[in-house]
Amino acid sequence: MRIAFATTEYVTEKYFSGGLANYLHRIAKALLSLGHEVHIVVLSEIDRDEFEYEGIQIHRLTLGKIQQRLDKLSRYSICQTSQCLDFSFQVYRKLLKLHKQQPFDIVQFPDWDACGVISSLLLPIPQVTRISAYRPVWCEKSGEERDRDEQIIEWLEWLQMRLGKHVYAPSYTLKRLLAEQAKITHVQVIRTPFYLETSDWDSSVFNEYLQGKKYLLFFGRFQLHKGFHILAQALPQVFKKHPDCHAVFVGLDLSSSLASSMKEYALSFCSQYTDRLVFIDQIPHTQLYPVIAGAKLVVLPSLIDNLPNACLEAMALGKPIIGTIGASFEELLTEGETGFLVPVGEVNALAIKINEVWMHPSLNEIGQAAKWKVQEFAIENTVKELLNYYEKVIRDIKYA
Missing domain, CATH: 3.40.50.2000 (Glycogen Phosphorylase B;)
Incomplete structure (x- = not known):
């Protein structure tokens, strides 16, 4: 399959330090090892370069004029929202362009920062959303204040989940939380592939x-x-x-x-x-x-x-x-x-x-x-389950 992932962070970018980047790198390498073609579309602070990283095709995107215009219109009161909407639009345009050059079989988006919200409305490619956290509860437990900017982001993430017909989460705990707190009930549980990153230890x-x-x-x-x-x-x-x-x-x-x-x-x-x-x-x-x-x-x-x-x-x-x-x-x-x-x-x-x-x-x-x-x-168990899910999504859309 030809598979694309959109993300606000990846291991090729110096700013990353979170689990999303590490998860995507593990799953990308696992899919690559099974003969699939993997593309990562990532938010970058550097440039709009395209290159290969450990066999994975990387497409960097930088923010454009949408963020600047929204910031001016809002008097810089919703800077996080303007960044999310700008990147979501950039992702849509990039994936559409790549898809026209050579079709993707499926695209996966994270829920975090709603980078797939525009694509969920407009992109003519089978797509899934993987939920990594439910932001309102995450913010509460983190002791973070939820201002208007944060609340808009929460709503955009919820909208992406509602618009997406195919949503999955790694744990039953998160599945229950989404059903109880967000009324999102169409969530499937698919475990995250795991393996130790390296056997080359430095003591x-x-x-x-x-x-x-x-x-x-x-x-x-x-x-x-x-x-x-x-x-x-x-x-x-x-x-x-x-x-x-x-x-x-x-x-x-x-x-x-x-x-x-x-x-x-x-x-x-x-x-x-x-x-x-x-x-x-x-x-x-x-x-x-x-x-x-x-x-x-x-x-x-x-x-x-x-x-x-x-x-x-x-x-x-x-x-x-x-x-x-x-x-x-x-x-x-x-x-x-x-x-x-x-x-x-x-x-x-x-x-x-x-x-x-x-x-x-x-x-x-x-x-x-x-x-x-x-x-x-282990990869042999979890990646097989994920690929079966991808194939079911593609069939459901094809015969809908």
Whole structure:
């Protein structure tokens, strides 16, 4: 098949740091390995270049005059909306041009930033929308204010989901959330393909900061919806009970409604134990994997999530994980068998669970069970399911 993906972020762009870019790169490489032709249409801050990247055809788009005009008309009060509409129109024009040169079999859009909303109305190509998050709840859990600009984006994303007849999500948690909160009921669940990004490990970061330490690990963005603050508040109870325990945080330090720096927020809560906190900036997978592999326990106390890649990576490396109930972790972890679960947002419950698990006699066995569990997300299973879905969409449209 000839398949196109539109996206606001991809691994070819220097600004990316999110899961959407990593997901698209994994699925693109998987499809390519099976003989399919893959095109990525991506928002760029650099240029409108076209090139090949690891066998994938990349088409960069920059914003045009639509954004400028909307910004002037709105007196710069809806800058995010103007950017989204501009890019959505640029995507439509680009895909139509490429389709006329050689037809695509199918196009996939993300829900985020509604980059497929115009194409869902006008583009004569079979298309699907993959939902990665439901923005209103995501913003609430992230502590972000929802101004008029944000609310318009939310509406555009909802409109794209309503207009699209073929919508899918990676988790049943997100499917239920969409049905309850957005009244979007035509959502199919298709698991995300997963594999470890590299077998070429670089242990330099581990050796410099963590050699000889027993530690629990949090990795990902330092954000409220990831439960960073919940873990920070729970750690003093853990440190007090377990003098051998260190806490390692790997990722991008960000501001929030609680603090201008979440790293400083954690340090303030653990002021008596700052020598047992280790902070490491965002690092590539080659350096991250040895850090994960060296952890005694991985703690991911998200308030909301969607089968997070961090959980899958830790499972694949045989690590026991503490996740949260209601944030999709229960679709991956079974209490005491493949991991551990705690209620969302409860500091004391998290501290108690970490204290219990730290001394658990079967951590290695639970980590190995998690490693077997994650095989359900192997390419041979999930990509086949996705391709079957694509083929069904194409047939439904053809014979409609």
